[in-house]
Amino acid sequence: MDYVTEIQSSLASERGRSKRLSRAELREARWGYAFIGLWLVGFLAFYLLPMAASLVFSFLDLDLLNPSRSTFVGLENWRRLLFEDPLVWQSLRVTFVFAAISLPIGMVSALFLAVLLNSADLIGRNLFRTLFYAPTMVPVVAGILIWSGVLNPATGWINQLIQWATGLQVANPNGIRWLDDARIIYLTYTMIGIWGIGNAILYNLAALQGVPSELYEAAKIDGASWFRRLRSIMLPMISPVIFYNLVLSFVGLMQYFQVPYVLNGGNGYPEGTTFFYLIHFYRQSFQFLDMGYGSAIAWLLFVIALAITATLFATAKHWVYYAGERR
Amino acid sequence: MRKLTAALVLLTVLAMASAQTEIRWFVGLGAGSDEPQFEAQQAIVDAYNASQNDIRLVLEIVENTQANDILATQIAAGNAPDIVGPVGIRGRSNFPGAWRDLSDLIAAADYDLSDFDPALVDFYKMEGQGQIGLPFAVFPSFITYNKTLFDEAGAAYPPSSYGDPYVSADGEVLPWNLDTLRDLAMFLTVDANGNDATMDAFDPNAVIQWGFMVQMTDLRGALTLFGPGNFVDADGNAVIPEHWATGAQWIHDAMWKDYFWPNGPYAASDLITWSPFQSGNLAMAQTHLWYQTCCMFDLQDEWGVAPMPAAFDGSITAKLHADTFVITEASRNPEAAFDVLTYLLSPEIAPQLTTIYGGMPARLSLQGDYLEGMFAQAWPNRDVDIAVIADSLLYPDSPNHEEGMPANRQAQDLYIAFDQRLQNTPAFDVAGELEALRAELQLLFDSAR
Numbered sequence: 001m002d003y004v005t006e007i008q009s010s011l012a013s014e015r016g017r018s019k020r021l022s023r024a025e026l027r028e029a030r031w032g033y034a035f036i037g038l039w040l041v042g043f044l045a046f047y048l049l050p051m052a053a054s055l056v057f058s059f060l061d062l063d064l065l066n067p068s069r070s071t072f073v074g075l076e077n078w079r080r081l082l083f084e085d086p087l088v089w090q091s092l093r094v095t096f097v098f099a100a101i102s103l104p105i106g107m108v109s110a111l112f113l114a115v116l117l118n119s120a121d122l123i124g125r126n127l128f129r130t131l132f133y134a135p136t137m138v139p140v141v142a143g144i145l146i147w148s149g150v151l152n153p154a155t156g157w158i159n160q161l162i163q164w165a166t167g168l169q170v171a172n173p174n175g176i177r178w179l180d181d182a183r184i185i186y187l188t189y190t191m192i193g194i195w196g197i198g199n200a201i202l203y204n205l206a207a208l209q210g211v212p213s214e215l216y217e218a219a220k221i222d223g224a225s226w227f228r229r230l231r232s233i234m235l236p237m238i239s240p241v242i243f244y245n246l247v248l249s250f251v252g253l254m255q256y257f258q259v260p261y262v263l264n265g266g267n268g269y270p271e272g273t274t275f276f277y278l279i280h281f282y283r284q285s286f287q288f289l290d291m292g293y294g295s296a297i298a299w300l301l302f303v304i305a306l307a308i309t310a311t312l313f314a315t316a317k318h319w320v321y322y323a324g325e326r327r
Numbered sequence: 328m329r330k331l332t333a334a335l336v337l338l339t340v341l342a343m344a345s346a347q348t349e350i351r352w353f354v355g356l357g358a359g360s361d362e363p364q365f366e367a368q369q370a371i372v373d374a375y376n377a378s379q380n381d382i383r384l385v386l387e388i389v390e391n392t393q394a395n396d397i398l399a400t401q402i403a404a405g406n407a408p409d410i411v412g413p414v415g416i417r418g419r420s421n422f423p424g425a426w427r428d429l430s431d432l433i434a435a436a437d438y439d440l441s442d443f444d445p446a447l448v449d450f451y452k453m454e455g456q457g458q459i460g461l462p463f464a465v466f467p468s469f470i471t472y473n474k475t476l477f478d479e480a481g482a483a484y485p486p487s488s489y490g491d492p493y494v495s496a497d498g499e500v501l502p503w504n505l506d507t508l509r510d511l512a513m514f515l516t517v518d519a520n521g522n523d524a525t526m527d528a529f530d531p532n533a534v535i536q537w538g539f540m541v542q543m544t545d546l547r548g549a550l551t552l553f554g555p556g557n558f559v560d561a562d563g564n565a566v567i568p569e570h571w572a573t574g575a576q577w578i579h580d581a582m583w584k585d586y587f588w589p590n591g592p593y594a595a596s597d598l599i600t601w602s603p604f605q606s607g608n609l610a611m612a613q614t615h616l617w618y619q620t621c622c623m624f625d626l627q628d629e630w631g632v633a634p635m636p637a638a639f640d641g642s643i644t645a646k647l648h649a650d651t652f653v654i655t656e657a658s659r660n661p662e663a664a665f666d667v668l669t670y671l672l673s674p675e676i677a678p679q680l681t682t683i684y685g686g687m688p689a690r691l692s693l694q695g696d697y698l699e700g701m702f703a704q705a706w707p708n709r710d711v712d713i714a715v716i717a718d719s720l721l722y723p724d725s726p727n728h729e730e731g732m733p734a735n736r737q738a739q740d741l742y743i744a745f746d747q748r749l750q751n752t753p754a755f756d757v758a759g760e761l762e763a764l765r766a767e768l769q770l771l772f773d774s775a776r
Contacts, residue, residue: 064403065425148595154532155596172532173592173753180591180751267744270751286396287736291403 428457512538
């Protein structure tokens with residue numbers, strides 16, 4: 001038997017084995033299905049079926065108070081959504097503008113803090129790691145209410161601090177209006193968001209710790225600068241986590257709701273700048289009780305988020321590096 | 328054998344429990360969602376459950392600001408409670424069609440309505456919906472003032488009965504109206520340097536005490552200070568009543584020019600807190616009777632009550648809250664729910680509940696010296712002018728400030744947003760913005776026709 005024939009025979013034998021599982025492999029497979037089976041049941045019952053139901057709802061005139069009196073209205077909700085409701089486009093614009101500001105700032109901040117917290121030169125590293133992660137454990141609504149106090153123009157700490165540090169008279173009703181001034185509202189909301197980026201920091205930190213130190217050492221010996229090591233080693237090596245954070249942050253921003261809802265009941269104040277898309281969905285569905293139209297709003301969000309996420313995945317092959325990946 | 332006996336007992340108890348009809352009582356749309364009231368309500372539920380074996384009453388209390396959304400979601404999910412209450416006019420208006428017509432249940436039980444004012448019974452008869460509730464409690468409003476702050480400022484107290492003038496510390500006799508209220512409120516507004524709002528040296532950027540506000544209400548509630556009204560006329564068109572337009576300007580001036588009414592930034596600060604009068608930094612507030620039993624027990628200062636001042640046209644309005652209990656249309660056990668409802672409204676239980684919620688019972692037989700008893704229990708050793716509170720019932724707002732409108736929730740959203748801008752914008756074109764609000768409301772009302 002020549003060498004090629006031997007390899008072909010070996011591969012054929014491998015393929016034959018994959019068709020017929022051993023008893024141990026069967027047992028393992030059964031356990032595997034048992035474990036994911038529970039999740040699948042949950043996925044079907046709490047995600048897939050409600051999603052399918054909401055798609056059906058989007059073709060109904062469905063009043064939440066009287067679901068039994070629903071009527072089929074065809075594409076009426078979709079027509080209203082796409083051609084008649086200016087708030088849809090306003091809320092989408094608000095959401096994307098905020099995402100364009102908040103996403104890069106949040107991503108860079110989380111990475112920057114992770115690099116700092118990973119530094120061997122940082123004194124009290126564990127303490128700082130705990131402190132930066134701690135806000136994540138504060139209930140979101142409580143955190144937002146605390147922020148509304150901190151940002152109060154007359155009595156909030158931030159304006160008091162600025163006044164104390166600069167001497168500028170900003171701690172009064174006419175001072176810096178963090179939550180009332182349309183020009184700075186997205187920066188304010190981003191600031192509130194950054195307070196809770198503990199999870200993103202944690203992911204980045206874990207990724208940074210997974211980069212083999214030999215790579216840095218070899219680069220150092222070759223004379224690579226700190227910036228070069230960052231660009232050529234660290235960023236590529238942690239790019240899967242950056243990608244993961246990017247996708248999660250983007251999807252999270254598409255569903256941005258709690259901060260504007262808690263702070264102003266979701267009425268868009270100031271000047272409509274906080275009328276996010278999910279606020280529009282929530283008001284239509286659960287405040288105005290128009291669940292049919294609300295379902296159409298939700299589905300449009302799903303389609304947009306899916307398209308953008310798919311685009312992000314398509315770009316991933318150009319900049320995300322998976323060690324050991326077979327192409 | 329012991330284990331067998333225990334199992335049998337357990338099974339028997341479980342069987343008895345499952346044989347009971349469960350009735351869920353939802354609290355949150357009106358009074359009752361403040362923590363000090365929880366225990367007393369639960370005690371009433373426990374007493375009911377102990378009194379019979381057919382029905383098991385379950386109390387569900389939710390936070391007032393979230394109650395609308397939670398109830399809507401429960402109804403939508405087919406998980407509606409059986410009884411909702413106490414619920415005010417706004418709460419009822421927000422759920423058109425969600426409440427059951429009680430007429431057949433009243434007739435079937437031959438329920439005696441003779442102890443209620445017939446006009447009040449009719450108050451709960453809604454067009455197209457029937458008799459959705461029975462009278463339970465009313466909550467008149469009046470001025471509550473901080474005597475300690477008045478004494479510190481050397482100001483004379485407001486009059487102690489309707490029709491009396493205001494006699495200043497100098498002995499000047501003035502009509503008790505909005506002009507007098509404004510002057511007095513400015514005198515009681517103080518900055519960090521001790522200057523009051525009538526002085527040239529007063530610093531509006533450092534206010535620490537305010538003179539007056541209509542608290543814990545929305546724009547319609549605040550504007551009722553100038554007379555009753557609504558944003559919709561009899562033909563279903565959007566309107567801004569003239570006296571409300573004047574009132575909106577007066578309120579904006581009070582916040583940003585005269586400084587005696589906490590503006591947006593101050594109202595959201597820890598100087599005022601969620602319960603403004605209780606902060607001890609507010610000299611006068613228009614409050615409803617429920618406030619005295621829910622939200623001012625932390626106030627150490629001396630306080631009193633006074634009549635509402637006359638508006639610019641000389642009329643007096645003391646806006647009124649009226650609460651009831653309703654049965655949801657979706658209730659699977661309306662008969663059992665009606666049994667519970669009549670228990671809650673009974674002459675034995677109603678006064679206990681009204682004491683918890685701080686309301687005057689709607690039952691005529693219970694009104695007598697009810698207020699004296701309530702205040703003796705809630706505020707022993709306080710000399711409260713009960714007559715002012717009772718007399719405030721003579722000046723109710725009609726139409727009520729919580730009256731429904733077409734597309735009620737959306738309409739509320741529009742004027743709440745207007746109010747937020749009014750409170751937070753120093754340079755606010757009140758007249759122009761009101762016209763814009765009217766136009767927006769008109770569009771909404773047209774689309775809801």
